Amino acid sequence: MLLQFLAEPAEIAEWVQSWKDQKGLAMAVLTDRFAGSYAQVATVPAGVLAGGDAVVVLSTAPLRVDVPADRFVESNRDLFVVDVGRRTPDTLRESAIRTTASAPAADKVWRWAINRARRSMRRGATVVTAMGTEGRVPGLYYSEGAAAAARRGVRMRVWAGGNEYRLP
Numbered sequence: 001m002l003l004q005f006l007a008e009p010a011e012i013a014e015w016v017q018s019w020k021d022q023k024g025l026a027m028a029v030l031t032d033r034f035a036g037s038y039a040q041v042a043t044v045p046a047g048v049l050a051g052g053d054a055v056v057v058l059s060t061a062p063l064r065v066d067v068p069a070d071r072f073v074e075s076n077r078d079l080f081v082v083d084v085g086r087r088t089p090d091t092l093r094e095s096a097i098r099t100t101a102s103a104p105a106a107d108k109v110w111r112w113a114i115n116r117a118r119r120s121m122r123r124g125a126t127v128v129t130a131m132g133t134e135g136r137v138p139g140l141y142y143s144e145g146a147a148a149a150a151r152r153g154v155r156m157r158v159w160a161g162g163n164e165y166r167l168p
Contacts, residue, residue, distance in 0.1 A: 003097040003114050005121060006156050006165065008145035009049040009087050012095060015120070016056050016082055017044050019113045025080075026063045030055040030072070038065045038072050052087035052095070058113075060106045078106035080113060085159065092149055094159040122147065130162040142167055 007015075020027045028038040029048055040063055048054060057063065057072070058080040067075040079100045085093030097114060101107040121141040128134050142156075147167055150156055156165040 003117060003141065004094055004159065005096070005117070005141035005143070006085070006092060006094055006125075006146035006167075007121070007143035008092070008149065009052045009054075009084050011143050011145045012056075012082060012084050013044040013049045015113075015117060016058065019080075019116070020058060023060075023109055023112075025058045025060060025109070027059075028057045028063050028065055028072075030057070030069055037069050038063070040065045049084050050087070052084045052093065054084045056082040056084065058082075060103075060109055073100060078103050080106075080110045083159075085157075090153070091155045091157055092146060093157045094165075096159060117141075125156070125165040125167050127158070128164050128166055134166075137165065140165060 016027070019025065026040065028040045029045065030036050030038045038057065044056065059076060060078055064075045073079060077100070081098050083096045085095040097117065099110045101110050118141060121143050123139060123141055125137045125140040125142065126134050127137050146156065150167045156167060158165065
C-alpha cells in the first residue's frame, strides 16, 4: 500500500498522533535518515517534524528500537511508515505512506488510517517538469495546509528531483 501526498509536517503529526491514540499503536520516530536511530515515543515530539524530512513508524505490535536504523524495518513486522517530506520556508516536498503489513489485522488498521488521510485531503494537481512540460496528476492528494502554503507562494515539489506540482 502506498499513498503519496502533499501536507504540512504539523498536519501529518496531528494525523499520526490521532491514529496512534485511537488504535493504541506503538510509535517510533527517526529524525536523521542517514546517521540516526529510531526512538520509541508516546507522542510526536514537539518540533521533530517541523522541518519535515523525518520518518514516523506505527505498529500494531511492540517495536524493536534497539537495532540500527538501516535494519529497523526488517527487525519489525507489519509497519505503517510515514515519510515526511522536507519543509523549508519556500518549499514543501511530497510525503508518502507505505506499509509492510502482511497480517490481516494490521492491514485493516493501515487501510483505516490511509482512508482517513484521503478523506481529509483534496485531489488533483498539475506537474511541471524542469523542462516546462506540464501534465495532469488527478490522483495526487494534498491537504488544506499544503493548499494554503501554495497560495502563499510555497513551491510544491515531488519527493525527489526538480519537478513541481501546481495545485488548483
